[in-house]
Amino acid sequence: MSKKTNYSYIGIAFIILVFGIIFIPKIVDRISNSDISRQESRSDQPKEKELKKSxxxxxxxxxxxxxxxxxxxxxxxxxxxxxKDFEGKVYVIEFFFTTCPTICPRMNRNLIQIQNEFKDFDDFGVASFTINPDFDTPEILKAYASKYGVTNPNWHLMTGNKEAIYxxxxxxxxxxxAAxxxxxxxxxxxxxxxxxxxxGFIRCRVVNGNPIIYYNGITSESEKTDEDGKLEEISALKEDIKKLLNE
Structure with a gap:
C-alpha cells in the first residue's frame, strides 16, 4: 500500500473524527432537550387542570x-x-312567580344584570321555576321574559306540575x-x-370558614346592603360564575 493511500485513509478518519466531535453532541443535545420538553409537557398537564379548578x-x-x-x-x-339541557353550562336557579309584588321583580332585575354581563358566554344560563304554575302558562312566562329583557337563549322560565315544582x-x-x-x-x-x-353540582364560596350555599338574590349591587345590614351578594355571584366558567 502506498503512502498516498495511507494519507487518504488518515484524512477520511480525521474528517469522521471532527464530524463526531462537532455534530454528535449537538444531535444528542437536541434529542435530550426534545425528550425533556415532552416530559415537561406531560407533567404540566395535571398542573394545568389543577389550575382550572376554582x-x-x-x-x-x-x-x-x-x-x-x-x-x-x-x-x-x-x-x-x-x-340535561343545562349539562355543560354554568347556571343560576331561582324560584319566583310572575304576579309577585315584592321580591321577584328585584330578583329578576338582578338576573338581567347578570345575564347582560355574561352575554358573550354560550355556556351560561338561568333556570327560573314558577311556584304559581296554575296561572303562569308558557304564554304568561313569555310575556314576562319580554318585559324584563330576557335575551339569553339558555334562560328558561319554566312551568309545570305544581307538586313537582314544590x-x-x-x-x-x-x-x-309555599302557597x-x-x-x-x-x-x-x-x-x-x-x-x-x-x-350539575351545587357550588358556592366559603366565607369565614363556612360555605354560604346560596346567594342573596334580592339586594342589588347598587343597594350595597339590605334592610338588615347584610352585604349584597350579586357581585360575589358574578365573580363565582366567572370561576366556574373557567373550570
Whole structure:
C-alpha cells in the first residue's frame, strides 16, 4: 500500500473524527432537550387542570355532593326542558312567580344584570321555576321574559306540575316555597339563588370558614346592603360564575 493511500485513509478518519466531535453532541443535545420538553409537557398537564379548578366548594349531603335533581318542565316557548339541557353550562336557579309584588321583580332585575354581563358566554344560563304554575302558562312566562329583557337563549322560565315544582324547591334545593293566602301575592318563597356548575353540582364560596350555599338574590349591587345590614351578594355571584366558567 502506498503512502498516498495511507494519507487518504488518515484524512477520511480525521474528517469522521471532527464530524463526531462537532455534530454528535449537538444531535444528542437536541434529542435530550426534545425528550425533556415532552416530559415537561406531560407533567404540566395535571398542573394545568389543577389550575382550572376554582376555590368554590361542593355541598355535601350524607357523604354525597349535592347535585341538581332530575326535572322536566315546559319553558316560555312551550318546549320541554330538563336538567340535561343545562349539562355543560354554568347556571343560576331561582324560584319566583310572575304576579309577585315584592321580591321577584328585584330578583329578576338582578338576573338581567347578570345575564347582560355574561352575554358573550354560550355556556351560561338561568333556570327560573314558577311556584304559581296554575296561572303562569308558557304564554304568561313569555310575556314576562319580554318585559324584563330576557335575551339569553339558555334562560328558561319554566312551568309545570305544581307538586313537582314544590318538591324540587323544598326537597331538591332546600329553597323554601309555599302557597300562603295570608301574605301579599298569595305565595311566599326564598329570595336566594343557587349556583350550578357544568356538571350539575351545587357550588358556592366559603366565607369565614363556612360555605354560604346560596346567594342573596334580592339586594342589588347598587343597594350595597339590605334592610338588615347584610352585604349584597350579586357581585360575589358574578365573580363565582366567572370561576366556574373557567373550570
Amino acid at each position: 376555590d368554590l366548594v361542593f355541598i355535601p349531603n350524607n357523604g354525597v355532593n349535592r347535585k341538581v335533581p332530575n326535572f322536566s318542565f315546559t319553558n316560555q316557548y312551550g318546549k320541554t326542558i330538563t336538567n 318538591k324540587l324547591s323544598n326537597e331538591g334545593f332546600y329553597i323554601y316555597a 300562603n293566602d295570608d301574605v301579599e301575592g298569595g305565595f311566599e318563597h326564598s329570595g336566594n339563588f343557587a349556583l350550578i356548575d357544568k356538571n
